[in-house]
Amino acid sequence: MELLDHLALGFGVALSPSTLMYCLIGVTFGTFIGVLPGIGPLATIGLLLPITFHLPPTEAIVMLAGIYYGAMYGGSTTAILLNLPGTAASVMVALDGHPMAKQGRAGPALVMTTIVSFVAACFAIVVIAAFAPPLARFAVRFTSAEYFSLMVMGLIAASVLVSGSLVKGLAMTVLGLLLGMVGQDVTTGTPRFTFGTFQLYDGLHFVIVIIGVFGLAEVINNLALGDRRQHFTQKVPWRDLIPTRKDLRDSVGPTIRGTGLGAALGILPGAGPAISTFAAYAVEKRVSKDPSKFGKGAIQGVTAPEAANNAAAQTSFIPTLSLGIPGDATMALMLGAMMIHGLVPGPQIVQNHPEFFWGLVASFWIGNLLLLILNLPLVGIWIRMLSIPYRWMFPAILTFIGLGMYSLHMEGFDVFLAAGFGLVGYVFIKLRCEAAPLLLGLILSPLVEQNLRRAMLVSRGDPNIFIERPISLAFLILGVGFLLAVLAPGLARTFRKWSREDARTGR
Amino acid sequence: MANIQGIWIKNRADFLSGLLFTGLGLLGLFLALQYDMGTARRMGPGFFPVILCAILVALGVMTIFISLSLRSKDAADDEGSSRDAADDTRGLSDVVAALRASFFVVAALIVFALSLRRVGLVLAVTALVFIASFADRSLSWLETALIAAFMSFVAVAVFRWGIGLPFQVWP
Numbered sequence: 001m002e003l004l005d006h007l008a009l010g011f012g013v014a015l016s017p018s019t020l021m022y023c024l025i026g027v028t029f030g031t032f033i034g035v036l037p038g039i040g041p042l043a044t045i046g047l048l049l050p051i052t053f054h055l056p057p058t059e060a061i062v063m064l065a066g067i068y069y070g071a072m073y074g075g076s077t078t079a080i081l082l083n084l085p086g087t088a089a090s091v092m093v094a095l096d097g098h099p100m101a102k103q104g105r106a107g108p109a110l111v112m113t114t115i116v117s118f119v120a121a122c123f124a125i126v127v128i129a130a131f132a133p134p135l136a137r138f139a140v141r142f143t144s145a146e147y148f149s150l151m152v153m154g155l156i157a158a159s160v161l162v163s164g165s166l167v168k169g170l171a172m173t174v175l176g177l178l179l180g181m182v183g184q185d186v187t188t189g190t191p192r193f194t195f196g197t198f199q200l201y202d203g204l205h206f207v208i209v210i211i212g213v214f215g216l217a218e219v220i221n222n223l224a225l226g227d228r229r230q231h232f233t234q235k236v237p238w239r240d241l242i243p244t245r246k247d248l249r250d251s252v253g254p255t256i257r258g259t260g261l262g263a264a265l266g267i268l269p270g271a272g273p274a275i276s277t278f279a280a281y282a283v284e285k286r287v288s289k290d291p292s293k294f295g296k297g298a299i300q301g302v303t304a305p306e307a308a309n310n311a312a313a314q315t316s317f318i319p320t321l322s323l324g325i326p327g328d329a330t331m332a333l334m335l336g337a338m339m340i341h342g343l344v345p346g347p348q349i350v351q352n353h354p355e356f357f358w359g360l361v362a363s364f365w366i367g368n369l370l371l372l373i374l375n376l377p378l379v380g381i382w383i384r385m386l387s388i389p390y391r392w393m394f395p396a397i398l399t400f401i402g403l404g405m406y407s408l409h410m411e412g413f414d415v416f417l418a419a420g421f422g423l424v425g426y427v428f429i430k431l432r433c434e435a436a437p438l439l440l441g442l443i444l445s446p447l448v449e450q451n452l453r454r455a456m457l458v459s460r461g462d463p464n465i466f467i468e469r470p471i472s473l474a475f476l477i478l479g480v481g482f483l484l485a486v487l488a489p490g491l492a493r494t495f496r497k498w499s500r501e502d503a504r505t506g507r
Numbered sequence: 508m509a510n511i512q513g514i515w516i517k518n519r520a521d522f523l524s525g526l527l528f529t530g531l532g533l534l535g536l537f538l539a540l541q542y543d544m545g546t547a548r549r550m551g552p553g554f555f556p557v558i559l560c561a562i563l564v565a566l567g568v569m570t571i572f573i574s575l576s577l578r579s580k581d582a583a584d585d586e587g588s589s590r591d592a593a594d595d596t597r598g599l600s601d602v603v604a605a606l607r608a609s610f611f612v613v614a615a616l617i618v619f620a621l622s623l624r625r626v627g628l629v630l631a632v633t634a635l636v637f638i639a640s641f642a643d644r645s646l647s648w649l650e651t652a653l654i655a656a657f658m659s660f661v662a663v664a665v666f667r668w669g670i671g672l673p674f675q676v677w678p
Contacts, residue, residue, distance in 0.1 A: 054672070171567060185542075185552035188543070192539070193538060220605075223607075223608035224608040391645050392650065395639050396658055396661075398612065398636075398639050399632055399662060403632075403662055406623060416617060422613065430520070431521075431527065456548060456550060461546060
């Protein structure tokens with residue numbers, strides 16, 4: 001059995017006592033920082049990444065997996081308790097989770113998300129084991145033209161998903177691509193957008209941009225809001241934490257459907273996890289006998305998106321690792337972190353470094369298991385952490401940002417850069433420009449440019465190469481399809497409005 | 508007579524973002540045009556950035572257009588601006604709070620980064636916490652001192668003893 005061999009190899013790598021310990025540390029720290037209000041999953045992972053840079057590759061990646069799950073769990077905790085979804089993927093969980101919390105049922109919501117996440121991850125890992133190797137074999141035949149089109153599709157999918165205007169989402173993606181150009185051009189060595197600063201020759205470190213735009217900007221925003229920032233003062237009694245038998249029974253169907261949808265949609269590059277939570281929520285609402293209770297604290301509205309999110313997060317490793325195209329901004333962050341450890345994603349990784357690939361997949365499962373073991377008894381503590389006043393927390397967050405950025409290259413310049421990006425990020429918050437697409441653009445930028453250059457070299461300067469190759473054309477059509485899917489309802493509304501106004505003004 | 512009374516900014520956040528995108532695009536274009544463009548077959552370092560900047564300018568101009576309304580004043584009032592007004596009513600005190608937070612957060616980090624090598628972890632972290640404390644008025648001196656002491660300890664424990672980075676602890 002090839003499939004079992006792969007998984008056995010993976011667990012062999014991930015299950016040594018020392019890696020387990022790092023995974024445990026990762027889960028604990030990830031949850032600890034992830035539940036602090038005013039600091040989302042992206043900022044949490046960004047804050048903890050610098051610590052893993054100083055570990056050996058395997059330990060670092062296992063710890064990353066732990067941090068990832070801890071941060072995501074912490075993210076759903078703040079989404080449910082404070083209605084502060086940190087990523088697109090947790091928007092749907094907050095929709096019914098927060099009303100549950102208001103009814104004093106935060107405990108069951110949180111416990112169910114943990115259990116459901118684990119169930120979904122168990123199923124998704126089998127999907128990865130079955131589908132990643134064939135996809136990698138298929139992708140080996142991709143040339144730069146296919147990669148370029150695939151990335152364009154992924155970037156469009158990511159910009160389409162932002163809340164707010166599509167044009168702004170696209171602009172943020174392009175801005176991210178441009179930020180990724182900073183530094184020496186790989187092919188010619190020409191420094192670009194460096195403003196004569198020697199430290200920028202290596203490019204902008206993505207962790208600096210993330211910490212600035214997501215971490216610092218959130219801190220500044222919370223401080224500027226003063227007394228108006230979100231508070232959590234409610235007490236949650238211990239015995240209210242346990243889900244009722246009815247909760248469990250009501251969650252079986254949504255979990256199965258959510259997991260299936262998530263596992264299937266997670267394979268889409270650019271938007272997997274987020275899209276799957278929207279889809280899972282919509283499906284649950286449709287199959288429900290009483291759709292009116294959604295949005296008012298239905299357990300199905302919590303478990304289905306959470307299952308979809310976790311299954312998709314797992315299966316989005318398929319595009320992230322076998323194609324090198326991350327599923328969403330969080331995955332992009334993980335991809336960047338892996339690249340630092342010399343793990344260059346692409347079809348070759350599955351074949352040439354199986355111990356890395358399967359070790360990572362297995363460690364994600366273990367991260368989820370540890371989360372389950374750790375969090376079922378600790379849910380009460382995490383909830384209590386939300387009542388730490390922000391005025392005590394922000395100096396601590398700032399200290400970690402300062403130290404983390406300084407330790408990247410042991411010099412102050414990175415701290416200045418992060419501070420600058422913090423101000424930029426605050427401006428983005430004020431202008432309601434969502435920054436997640438910028439991040440994806442930043443990380444994919446060098447790959448996009450390289451593949452464009454190579455494809456154009458092969459075609460001798462003829463851009464038709466992207467539409468003449470069938471797989472490449474298919475990716476581009478999908479990308480345009482995403483754009484149209486979002487534009488169509490808006491355009492229809494605008495036309496209706498125009499005709500209505502013509503009728504009104506043209507008397 | 509149609510009662511169109513000129514162009515109205517329907518959505519101020521979108522209008523300003525449009526300006527920002529256009530401005531950054533033009534700045535990028537100005538810089539990127541100085542790099543070698545190369546040919547489509549053999550792209551130079553300027554080729555892709557120029558394309559991206561052009562797209563960014565186009566998207567910025569589109570954002571500005573979308574944020575404007577050619578409609579009559581009352582139509583604009585009952586749609587866009589009423590939604591906008593809810594979160595855009597910022598008085599002078601809000602602007603002061605935003606500037607205060609930005610200034611002290613950035614200042615704390617800059618002082619920390621400049622002093623770390625000279626005065627060591629404990630003093631640099633203390634300086635960071637004290638400067639940052641001005642960003643929030645509700646923090647008392649005692650609280651600030653306790654946080655500074657606690658964070659100095661955590662910093663030394665995690666970064667010096669834990670990961671073993673070559674930070675000096677004292678001057």
